[in-house]
Amino acid sequence: MxxxxxxxxxxxxxxxxxxxxxxxxxxxxxxxxxxxxxxxxxxxxxxxxxxxxxxxxxxxxxxxxxxxQIAVLSRGYKRKTKGFLKVSNSHSATEVGDEPLQFTKKFPDIFVAVDEQRVSGIQKILAQSNAxxxxxxxxxxxxxxxxxxxxxxxxxxxxxxxxxxxxxxxxxxxxxxxxxxxxxxxxxxxxxxxxxxxxxxxxxxxxxxxxxxxxxxxYAKTLKGFTEILLADLSNFEVLLVTGIANPSSLIRFLKDRKINFQHLNFPDHHHFSTKDIELIKSKFEDLKGLNKIILTTEKDFVRLNNDLKNLNYLEIETxxxxxxxxxxxxxxxxxxxxxxxxx
CATH class of the missing domain: 3.40.50 (Rossmann fold)
Incomplete structure (x- = not known):
């Protein structure tokens, strides 16, 4: 390479x-x-x-x-729609992109929008909000x-x-x-x-x-999603790590430093998970041998996967x-x- x-x-x-x-x-x-x-x-x-x-x-x-009053504007990378959209909880990541949907779910009082034309997008935000x-x-x-x-x-x-x-x-x-x-x-x-x-x-x-x-x-001290799990207890679980981000190395290093046993399925950044992908994840999860087992993913991936998978948890991060x-x-x-x- x-x-x-x-x-x-x-x-x-x-x-x-x-x-x-x-x-x-x-x-x-x-x-x-x-x-x-x-x-x-x-x-x-x-x-x-x-x-x-x-x-x-x-x-x-x-x-x-x-x-x-805050507004966030993104292009909505890899979304399958075009033009300006005000993001709501009812949208899917396919419609608006995973990051804008994450912002909306996490900060419901914030005006979040997507538009590949940023000038037009800001103009529409100013017309539709008090930002x-x-x-x-x-x-x-x-x-x-x-x-x-x-x-x-x-x-x-x-x-x-x-x-x-x-x-x-x-x-x-x-x-x-x-x-x-x-x-x-x-x-x-x-x-x-x-x-x-x-x-x-x-x-x-x-x-x-x-x-x-x-x-x-x-990293947060508690995993969210299917069930709340203390990060300190994660070493008691068999973990299937599923990522679709540009660079998961920080998360991998974090888990290894804490002696957490995991298998990793790595997908491309902003990956749209197909039915075949979901079946692969389910199969890998079933193959885990421990009685306590979970699927762990990033918060960004969670908004794309949570409707298709059970036993799915994510770990919040902050700068x-x-x-x-x-x-x-x-x-x-x-x-x-x-x-x-x-x-x-």
């Missing part, structure tokens, strides 16, 4: 030229960017998938929902919207500065795109990441002259800032919102 990616390097150069020229057209206002009278906070990345955008959006919702703020999910490359604040995520063990453009690497655009960010968050860090290790990464990124934050993934960085980040965000709202 590495050899193939190396051989495809000339195509990465062509891709770089195309995306760089596109960004030039937006940067010089030849292509129009649309601003709005309320803050539009963009959460995205330079890489393809797996950087933790969903828990970061949820962090922003928790931070802001008691002070502001004070729009959170734009996975839209760092969607240059038609000029975000008031751009938050760039990059994974601890796969920093964008160490990567190359697709197809040789996983970057959607050149590393130069990081210049558009107002803050860079290093995601999925080890909980015990030292200040010295943080400084090494900061030195790698210092040329971008952006505020840099470090976060980790925190947690390391050290005292949460206070600094929260202040940066709140100050931006207040200043932007005041100016507009």
């Amino acid at each position: 590495k050899l193939l990616r190396f051989l495809l390097f000339p195509f990465a150069i062509i891709y770089d030229l195309v995306t760089t020229f596109r960004n030039f057209l937006f940067d010089t206002n030849i292509f129009k960017q649309n601003s709005f009278t309320i803050p539009v906070i963009v959460v995205g990345n330079l890489s393809v998938g797996g950087t933790g955008k969903t828990p970061q959006i949820e962090y922003l919702i928790r931070l802001l929902k008691n002070k502001f 004070d703020i729009v959170l734009l999910d996975d839209a760092f490359q969607h240059r038609k919207v000029k975000g008031s604040l751009n938050i760039l995520l990059t994974k601890f063990d796969d920093l964008f500065v160490d990567d190359f453009l697709i197809p040789t690497g996983n970057l959607r655009e050149s590393r130069r795109g990081a210049q558009r960010a107002n803050a860079i968050i290093i995601t999925k860090c080890p909980e015990n990441l030292s200040v010295e290790q943080q400084n090494v990464i900061k030195n790698k990124l210092k040329k971008y002259q952006k505020p840099i934050f470090f976060t980790t993934i925190s 947690t800032f390391l050290g005292n960085q949460q206070r600094v980040f929260d202040n940066l965000l709140i100050n931006h919102i207040n200043q932007y709202s005041e100016n507009n």
